[in-house]
Amino acid sequence: MAVRVGANVGAGQITFIKTQVDHAPLARALARQSYAAGARYVDVGYGDEHVRRAMIELGPDSALDFSPKWQNERYAAMAGNAMIATTGDAEPHLLADLDGERVGRARPTESLKVHRRLIAERTMNWTGVGYPNAGWARQVFGEPDVERLWDAVATCTRLDEGDPVEAWRIHMDRLDRRAAALNALELDRLTYAGPGTDLEIGLHTRSRFTSALFRTVDGRQYVANMPTEEVFTTPDARRAEGVVTSTKPLALGGNVVEGLQVTFEDGRIVDVQARQGADIVRGELGTDDNASRLGEVALVDGTSRVGQTGLVYYNTLFDENATCHIAYGAAVAQGHDGAEPDESINVSTAHTDFMIGGPEVDVDGVTRDGRTVPILRDDVWQLPE
Amino acid sequence: MAVRVGANVGAGQITFIKTQVDHAPLARALARQSYAAGARYVDVGYGDEHVRRAMIELGPDSALDFSPKWQNERYAAMAGNAMIATTGDAEPHLLADLDGERVGRARPTESLKVHRRLIAERTMNWTGVGYPNAGWARQVFGEPDVERLWDAVATCTRLDEGDPVEAWRIHMDRLDRRAAALNALELDRLTYAGPGTDLEIGLHTRSRFTSALFRTVDGRQYVANMPTEEVFTTPDARRAEGVVTSTKPLALGGNVVEGLQVTFEDGRIVDVQARQGADIVRGELGTDDNASRLGEVALVDGTSRVGQTGLVYYNTLFDENATCHIAYGAAVAQGHDGAEPDESINVSTAHTDFMIGGPEVDVDGVTRDGRTVPILRDDVWQLPE
Numbered sequence: 108m109a110v111r112v113g114a115n116v117g118a119g120q121i122t123f124i125k126t127q128v129d130h131a132p133l134a135r136a137l138a139r140q141s142y143a144a145g146a147r148y149v150d151v152g153y154g155d156e157h158v159r160r161a162m163i164e165l166g167p168d169s170a171l172d173f174s175p176k177w178q179n180e181r182y183a184a185m186a187g188n189a190m191i192a193t194t195g196d197a198e199p200h201l202l203a204d205l206d207g208e209r210v211g212r213a214r215p216t217e218s219l220k221v222h223r224r225l226i227a228e229r230t231m232n233w234t235g236v237g238y239p240n241a242g243w244a245r246q247v248f249g250e251p252d253v254e255r256l257w258d259a260v261a262t263c264t265r266l267d268e269g270d271p272v273e274a275w276r277i278h279m280d281r282l283d284r285r286a287a288a289l290n291a292l293e294l295d296r297l298t299y300a301g302p303g304t305d306l307e308i309g310l311h312t313r314s315r316f317t318s319a320l321f322r323t324v325d326g327r328q329y330v331a332n333m334p335t336e337e338v339f340t341t342p343d344a345r346r347a348e349g350v351v352t353s354t355k356p357l358a359l360g361g362n363v364v365e366g367l368q369v370t371f372e373d374g375r376i377v378d379v380q381a382r383q384g385a386d387i388v389r390g391e392l393g394t395d396d397n398a399s400r401l402g403e404v405a406l407v408d409g410t411s412r413v414g415q416t417g418l419v420y421y422n423t424l425f426d427e428n429a430t431c432h433i434a435y436g437a438a439v440a441q442g443h444d445g446a447e448p449d450e451s452i453n454v455s456t457a458h459t460d461f462m463i464g465g466p467e468v469d470v471d472g473v474t475r476d477g478r479t480v481p482i483l484r485d486d487v488w489q490l491p492e
Numbered sequence: 493m494a495v496r497v498g499a500n501v502g503a504g505q506i507t508f509i510k511t512q513v514d515h516a517p518l519a520r521a522l523a524r525q526s527y528a529a530g531a532r533y534v535d536v537g538y539g540d541e542h543v544r545r546a547m548i549e550l551g552p553d554s555a556l557d558f559s560p561k562w563q564n565e566r567y568a569a570m571a572g573n574a575m576i577a578t579t580g581d582a583e584p585h586l587l588a589d590l591d592g593e594r595v596g597r598a599r600p601t602e603s604l605k606v607h608r609r610l611i612a613e614r615t616m617n618w619t620g621v622g623y624p625n626a627g628w629a630r631q632v633f634g635e636p637d638v639e640r641l642w643d644a645v646a647t648c649t650r651l652d653e654g655d656p657v658e659a660w661r662i663h664m665d666r667l668d669r670r671a672a673a674l675n676a677l678e679l680d681r682l683t684y685a686g687p688g689t690d691l692e693i694g695l696h697t698r699s700r701f702t703s704a705l706f707r708t709v710d711g712r713q714y715v716a717n718m719p720t721e722e723v724f725t726t727p728d729a730r731r732a733e734g735v736v737t738s739t740k741p742l743a744l745g746g747n748v749v750e751g752l753q754v755t756f757e758d759g760r761i762v763d764v765q766a767r768q769g770a771d772i773v774r775g776e777l778g779t780d781d782n783a784s785r786l787g788e789v790a791l792v793d794g795t796s797r798v799g800q801t802g803l804v805y806y807n808t809l810f811d812e813n814a815t816c817h818i819a820y821g822a823a824v825a826q827g828h829d830g831a832e833p834d835e836s837i838n839v840s841t842a843h844t845d846f847m848i849g850g851p852e853v854d855v856d857g858v859t860r861d862g863r864t865v866p867i868l869r870d871d872v873w874q875l876p877e
Contacts, residue, residue, distance in 0.1 A: 128516045128538060135542040142550035148558050149547065153513060153538035157520040162534065165527035173533050175506075177566035184562055 108266065108333065110140040112275055113234030114189045115329040118145030120232075121188040123181075128155045129197035130238040137191055146189070152181065156201050156361060163205050163213050171209060172394075174217030182221040187325075190233035194424050197242040202361030210360040211390020219456040227440040229321070232329040235424050236264075246421045263334040263413045263425060279330065281492060282318035286338040288490050289316040289406075292480055294472040297342075297404060299351060299431075301468030303368060308404050308433070309346025311451055313444045316340045316406075321441050334413050336428040339405035341442035344453035347371040347401050354430060355462035358421040360387045367461055369435075375399045376435060391457055392435065398457035403434035403442060407464060409486030423460050431464025431483070493651065493718065495525040497660055498619030499574045500714040503530030505617075506573040508566070513540045514582035515623040522576055531574070537566065541586050541746060548590050548598050556594060557779075559602030567606040572710075575618035579809050582627040587746030595745040596775020604841040612825040614706070617714040620809050621649075631806045648719040648798045648810060664715065666877060667703035671723040673875045674701040674791075677865055679857040682727075682789060684736060684816075686853030688753060693789050693818070694731025696836055698829045701725045706826050719798055721813040724790035726827035729838035732756040732786050739815060740847035743806040745772045752846055754820075760784045761820060776842050777820065783842035788819035788827060792849060794871030808845050816849025816868070 110116050122141035126134040131153070138149040162170050202210050225231050237243075239260050241251035248255060261267045268274035294314075299306040319335040322328050353367035364384030369376050376399040379388050392399045407414070407430050414429040436457030443452055464470070470483040481489040495501050507526035511519040516538070523534040547555050587595050610616050622628075624645050626636035633640060646652045653659035679699075684691040704720040707713050738752035749769035754761050761784040764773050777784045792799070792815050799814040821842030828837055849855070855868040866874040 128513055131513045131540060131542070135540065135546065138543045138546040139550060142546050142555075147552055148555045148560070149543065149551070150560060151540060151543045153540070155516060155520065155536060155538070157516070158523045158534065158536045161520065161523040161527050165524060166534070167532055170527075170533045175533070175535060175566070175569065177562050177569055180565050181560070181562035184560065 109236045116144045116189040121148045122146045123190040124151040125192040130193045133238040171213045172216045174215040186230040192235040195238040195243045199246045207386035208390040279320040286316040295475045303352030306349040306351040309343040311343040314340040336411035337405040341438040342404045344400040345374040354465040357461045397455040400453045402438040402453040408488040427460040432460045432462045434460040494621045501529045501574040506533045507531045508575040509536040510577040515578045518623040556598045557601045559600040563603045571615040577620040580623040580628045584631045592771035593775045664705040671701040680860045688737030691734040691736040694728040696728040699725040721796035722790040726823040729785040730759040739850040742846045782840040785838045787823040787838040793873040812845045817845045817847045819845040
């Protein structure tokens, strides 16, 4: 599913697998399936959180954002090729005792720029998938029940269907119809009202709602996330006002941010509070000028398979698909008209989603001609689909 | 020991760790120790034999010797920096059922050229170390007794000494004295006589015997192999005649070559026989024009700690240090005068050592003025030291 439906690896492409040492069994399976799909080469890049820990704990300051030239080259070579990223922290608390500000700064900025550019230029067909493992299962269930996590992941990704490929086709069609209906409304802004949340996010004429069913500039179709339950768009980076309280924990930088509450003024995050992990968010927001502006706003309702499992995954790929979310940092190219970024389209090396939806949060749209249109009430989608 | 004595990582250097997914615990320790030694960055490159298997089994022909540009860049960036390679196959027979000729051809030729060039130019301080694991232990002992393999490795690498650093100093001094005595003889050739062996290898005025205590062009001292028990030199690539029978199994390309017997004419291997795995050797010899000429000749006696453990390690780093060996393929820069290679100094992307010594093999030197000097009898060193 990841190779054929997700990244949709084409004959003659290189498949880049961006993975972790702890995910080796999945990486190996992805390599085999990629060759079987006709890949001309599979390049598996294994990261290791323990090595990252060593860098953050013992390395010099200059190591934290060092981007090796060969790593930049590797990212650049993904143009025209396929990429599959795997998630699922085997040791979710590994970095918890380190200086949060150093953890937040530990990002290879130049390499990430190259990577974001490729995503923005839509030259790479790619997907992200989860790899259930004992450490991740322990974080979700309090015990290392990998089998139960596999069952949940199978539900989220429709592997429990008789014909998962057909199930994905139907699912993505429905999300695309939602996106079309939202685009037809010609919205000027979205408003969120709920406990600890009173937020307004500006959209503009360049915003386009879409599902995660993407196409490269060469026309190759792919599903960028598995699971995916969202329709999303690129907001106006200059327009966000108010306060928003996260409705789910956010796994970030090897730690968990709990009770995140951020305040926006003139499109920019001006205050970050949290019961735990605020320094990690602040560290990341400090990495570049535009990290504190919004790059994505996504709508998810209660029919989400991820939401229906009733679990907190402590993993953004899953949790963001349980409910509505927004991301500070880079805009996603598919969410706007594709023309050159101006100051309304955010450019940053950061892109961090956090969850702000749920049954207690009402979401409305306000059209350019001033009509208010209910979009979500009690987690139920209010528009025709 | 690997970081401080072996590679001798310097403050401000990058440490490149060339390792395997199965060696993650060692790679992580090497990363920590490197940062503690002042490395400015640690770049861990994890290989995975399962991914290589997928390529050999399912990939196109063009994948076998594909050298990604970013991988070449990474090797090139090792100039001026430190490198630590780890060995110890966790699944020694993983490739055993594959087409041996494809296994032999599966080498990233361009990347290896860059790597060999760096070693030849002596711009990198590096070492190789072993990582005891269950699969390797099972191959050595018939059972996965990792503790016993750690004990053997500790013996081989002098970790059992009260002051291992001092023990290494004394050990390398002794090997350097052997090398000096051999150089003083001004040998024209070496001869080997034993069961299945009647071989003559030409030396020339450019040959220099040395231990594995090397210096970079910048003067940084390092021990390139741990363990190391050899003194070696670069032979005249044009002069080797006769037949030689390997005295130990050779682990190669994920398989084991048993009973290897090769015949030389005019410096070139013209025939390869083996009870098992001859096709892997033949595949490797076919990868370039000079792979079938000699690049190294090394002398090891019965005082070798590796030899004294009485074990076959199915791992060249260890087995080559149990007894005398030769290598077809590239010359090692430290074994000759360092001037530009001419046709007497072999250049190749291959470099494979195999073991030809033991108590039944007599080794003599013949000086330029025609004297025959016994070097090894019954595994005992015959020269003063």
